[in-house]
Amino acid sequence: AAVVWQLVRWRPDRWSRSESARDLLAFGGFYSFSSLMFAVAQNADKILIAGLLGSTAAGRAALGMYTQAFNLMMKPVYVVSTPVTGIMLPTLSRVAGEPTQYAFLVAKFYRMVGIVLLPAGIGLFLVAVDLMVVMGGEAWRDAGRMLMALSPVILVQGFVGIAGSVFASVGRAGHLLAGASAATAALLMGYFVGFALGNLWGTAPVGPTMGVAWSMSLVMLGVVFVPYLFFCFRTVDVSFAAIFRPLRVPLLASLLMGGCVFAAQRGMLACNIDP
DSSP, rough: HHHHHHHHHOOOOOOOOHHHHHHHHHHHHHHHHHHHHHHHHHHHHHHHHHHHHTTTTHHHHHHHHHHHHHHHHHHHHHHHHHHHHHHHHHHHHHHTOOOOHHHHHHHHHHHHHHHHHHHHHHHHHHHHHHHHHHHHGGHHHHHHHHHHHTHHHHHHHHHHHHHHHHHHHHHHHHHHHHHHHHHHHHHHHHHHHOOOHHHHOOOTTTTHHHHHHHHHHHIIIIIHHHHHHHHHHHHHOOOOOHHHHHHHHHHHHHHHHHHHHHHHHHHHHHTOOOO
């Protein structure tokens, strides 16, 4: 320590408030609270199921199936978004003052994520039940149906997740918090509505759990997806159409792949072959 003090001439001084410190604290606070909001959104469904159904063995089994289905659905999202956000934020931050280059890179990042997650979501929707049965046996067939209900969330979750880097790259953490809060509020309401409707249409505990799974997909696709990303791209002055126009070819290819898988499934069933 004595040698370090000799080599490094800097000495600590009294802490003082400054504009830059306030900006950093505000940015960090908004960013942290937005992460908290997304954490609440991703776990409130499981807390709801546990609180209302966890008192019975069947309810705990349904919660276990739902949790496994949710974790499996999120795996491709984490595999893609974790490394992408690691390079996306510093890259976009460096070109934040160059609108043309900034928009070009945002579109490239979203296209890269879409190329992976589009076929993952469509493919998993088609084979979810078979996948769960293969992995766990017939007892996990209901978990496969839950996974099928959750699989459309894959693309939305990936696109919404990397949007945090877009907000942060231009210092708009406050906008990120606003978007995260609105999305979380919509999902919380959806969970309760889905649970109630599932309880009416199906037998507890699988019916309400399935309702929660479908509500998550419907809210993410129908309520959160377009408004959240439109708000994000408008904040950074990037055209919404310019981001999604390059995704037309990956979407068509993924749909073609899905059609082939569906046709193969129907053909195997027609020939009395277990998929």
